[in-house]
Amino acid sequence: MMTAMLFAQVANSQTDPSTGVFIIATVVKMVVIFTIYMVGVAYSTFAERRVSAWIQDRHGPNRVGPQGLLQVAADGIKNIMKEETYPGYASQALFILAPGLAFIPAFITWAVIPFGSPLPTPWGRIDLVVADLPVGFLFTLAISSVGVYGIVLAGWASNNKYALLGGLRASAQMISYEIAMGMSTVCVLLLSGNVSLNQVIAQQSQMGWNALLLSVAAFIFLISAFAETNRVPFDLPEAESELIAGYHTEYSAMKFSMFPISEYANMITASAMMATLFFGGWDIPFTQWDNTGPFTVLKSLATFAMFSSKVLFFVFFYIWIRWTLPRFRYDQLMSLGWKILLPISLGYVVVVASTVLALDYAGVTRGPMFGAVLFGINIVLMGLLLFVADRGRLVSPAYSRLDKRNVDKLRAASVGRSTLPRPVEKGA
Amino acid sequence: MTIKVKVLDRPIEQVSYVRATVKGLALTFKHMVDPHKVTVQYPDERWDISPRWRGTHRMLTTEDGKAKCVACGLCPTVCPANCIKLVPGEDEQGNRYPLVFEIDEFRCIFCGYCQEVCPEEAIHVGRHYENAEYSRDSFVYDLQRLTEQTHPVCEMWDPADQKGE
Ligand code: SF4
Ligand code: SF4
Numbered sequence: 248m249m250t251a252m253l254f255a256q257v258a259n260s261q262t263d264p265s266t267g268v269f270i271i272a273t274v275v276k277m278v279v280i281f282t283i284y285m286v287g288v289a290y291s292t293f294a295e296r297r298v299s300a301w302i303q304d305r306h307g308p309n310r311v312g313p314q315g316l317l318q319v320a321a322d323g324i325k326n327i328m329k330e331e332t333y334p335g336y337a338s339q340a341l342f343i344l345a346p347g348l349a350f351i352p353a354f355i356t357w358a359v360i361p362f363g364s365p366l367p368t369p370w371g372r373i374d375l376v377v378a379d380l381p382v383g384f385l386f387t388l389a390i391s392s393v394g395v396y397g398i399v400l401a402g403w404a405s406n407n408k409y410a411l412l413g414g415l416r417a418s419a420q421m422i423s424y425e426i427a428m429g430m431s432t433v434c435v436l437l438l439s440g441n442v443s444l445n446q447v448i449a450q451q452s453q454m455g456w457n458a459l460l461l462s463v464a465a466f467i468f469l470i471s472a473f474a475e476t477n478r479v480p481f482d483l484p485e486a487e488s489e490l491i492a493g494y495h496t497e498y499s500a501m502k503f504s505m506f507p508i509s510e511y512a513n514m515i516t517a518s519a520m521m522a523t524l525f526f527g528g529w530d531i532p533f534t535q536w537d538n539t540g541p542f543t544v545l546k547s548l549a550t551f552a553m554f555s556s557k558v559l560f561f562v563f564f565y566i567w568i569r570w571t572l573p574r575f576r577y578d579q580l581m582s583l584g585w586k587i588l589l590p591i592s593l594g595y596v597v598v599v600a601s602t603v604l605a606l607d608y609a610g611v612t613r614g615p616m617f618g619a620v621l622f623g624i625n626i627v628l629m630g631l632l633l634f635v636a637d638r639g640r641l642v643s644p645a646y647s648r649l650d651k652r653n654v655d656k657l658r659a660a661s662v663g664r665s666t667l668p669r670p671v672e673k674g675a
Numbered sequence: 676m677t678i679k680v681k682v683l684d685r686p687i688e689q690v691s692y693v694r695a696t697v698k699g700l701a702l703t704f705k706h707m708v709d710p711h712k713v714t715v716q717y718p719d720e721r722w723d724i725s726p727r728w729r730g731t732h733r734m735l736t737t738e739d740g741k742a743k744c745v746a747c748g749l750c751p752t753v754c755p756a757n758c759i760k761l762v763p764g765e766d767e768q769g770n771r772y773p774l775v776f777e778i779d780e781f782r783c784i785f786c787g788y789c790q791e792v793c794p795e796e797a798i799h800v801g802r803h804y805e806n807a808e809y810s811r812d813s814f815v816y817d818l819q820r821l822t823e824q825t826h827p828v829c830e831m832w833d834p835a836d837q838k839g840e
Binding site: 298301304306570572637638 | 696702703704706710
């Protein structure tokens with residue numbers, strides 16, 4: 248009798264759970280994800296400070312707790328205890344609302360990102376994603392666009408010209424790069440043929456990671472993600488040298504620290520999207536062991552670890568880039584977005600679409616072979632991009648180039664001082 | 676009025692964004708894994724300070740624990756920062772001693788004149804520099820605090836040994 252029940256349970260663990268279990272599991276997943284995510288955000292602020300310090304041959308915060316690990320708590324306490332200031336004539340309601348609006352969208356996106364292979368439990372198989380929406384990908388696109396509201400409202404509600412400028416910059420920047428970003432992800436959808444993120448991952452585990460099959464799209468997505476999260480080299484909304492602190496100039500205490508928190512939250516979310524769309528999500532490379540049934544707890548843990556390490560790598564990459572590159576100028580940012588990334592991504596969609604169509608016509612099944620052909624094409628395109636398109640072009644130079652003749656004349660003048668006609672002296 | 680920005684006339688053949696970025700990333704990564712630590716790691720390591728370091732004052736005492744000072748008034752007179760406050764007193768035997776002896780370490784410029792001028796070798800500047808306090812008032816060291824200091828005292832410049840060897 249007992250064994251029979253046990254067997255029933257084991258069999259049960261690979262099937263879909265009942266509604267009650269589903270609801271409880273979802274709540275548990277939400278709490279777990281929220282906790283892990285918040286800790287991750289807190290520690291990414293810490294990681295930023297330590298990594299930046301190492302890169303600059305400094306130490307960074309290493310006094311509070313072992314290796315400074317409790318610095319995060321100290322900062323939190325400090326920020327909560329500080330005085331909150333409200334600028335005069337600020338639009339109070341929006342001023343208070345804005346930090347929340349900046350933070351929440353980054354967080355909501357996590358609802359649809361799968362973070363591991365399905366977990367078998369005695370009550371049924373639980374998908375390791377809070378909500379496996381059939382339109383998951385469209386959901387992330389929609390939500391990530393909402394994130395700019397927080398920044399724009401913060402800038403507008405502060406009654407401060409620098410804040411307003413920062414907010415305006417943020418909205419212009421996000422709109423510009425959203426297009427290139429959307430275009431680059433169209434290619435992913437062409438391959439997976441589905442907008443559910445679990446399907447995107449399944450496709451990558453069969454054909455190979457999209458970073459190899461769609462390198463150009465991955466590259467454009469990476470650049471646009473930097474712009475979308477307002478990170479250096481595209482942190483124009485808060486450019487200190489021009490705008491004091493941009494949209495959060497007037498904020499103080501915890502309301503201020505909501506903005507850095509939302510920046511890091513966005514950063515982690517963008518890293519997760521990058522990992523999911525182009526680097527196989529929770530897929531472990533070079534093996535099919537992880538994405539075929541029967542699913543076990545070990546597989547869930549291994550895939551979750553894989554996913555976390557991918558996300559952490561991209562978070563590190565964000566930090567690494569930040570302490571390497573200087574900031575773009577505003578017109579350069581716009582030319583890069585509209586004149587370079589947008590045309591490249593549009594052209595790339597055409598190339599990928601024709602390739603997929605041709606391969607489908609030729610009867611190649613979607614598998615390793617299909618991936619190999621795309622990979623070959625991408626190597627050529629990446630080569631063209633890096634060695635031809637990337638060389639000898641300035642993104643919006645700061646001045647109109649000197650006329651060649653003028654340059655020669657000036658050079659001659661500076662060397663010999665004789666080729667220029669001497670001014671005729673008066674009265675001679 | 677047009678604003679002219681002077682820009683380096685870089686040959687356009689040398690312009691490259693991705694490669695320059697990769698080069699920069701390599702450089703920062705190198706520094707991250709192999710930090711070139713050139714500074715003294717202060718709270719963990721300290722510098723050996725010179726024997727002539729002039730820092731926090733110290734009042735030396737006689738064997739019976741009293742300050743050596745005889746309240747001659749030379750140090751308040753010589754002090755260029757005017758930061759020594761001295762009120763002299765006299766006991767029954769006619770020995771002079773300081774009733775009040777205060778040095779404002781905040782105003783002191785650590786010139787060391789007080790040590791040089793003192794006939795009793797009582798007041799000294801010391802080889803010590805960590806004298807942070809929570810309030811300005813606590814920088815005024817009274818006689819008790821000056822005698823309680825334990826750090827080594829400064830060796831003054833000696834014409835016979837100009838480099839302090
Ligand atoms: S070191 Fe110079 S300034 Fe300081 S108390 Fe002595 S005499 Fe005055
Ligand atoms: S010079 Fe020396 S003896 Fe004279 S008052 Fe100053 S500390 Fe005392």
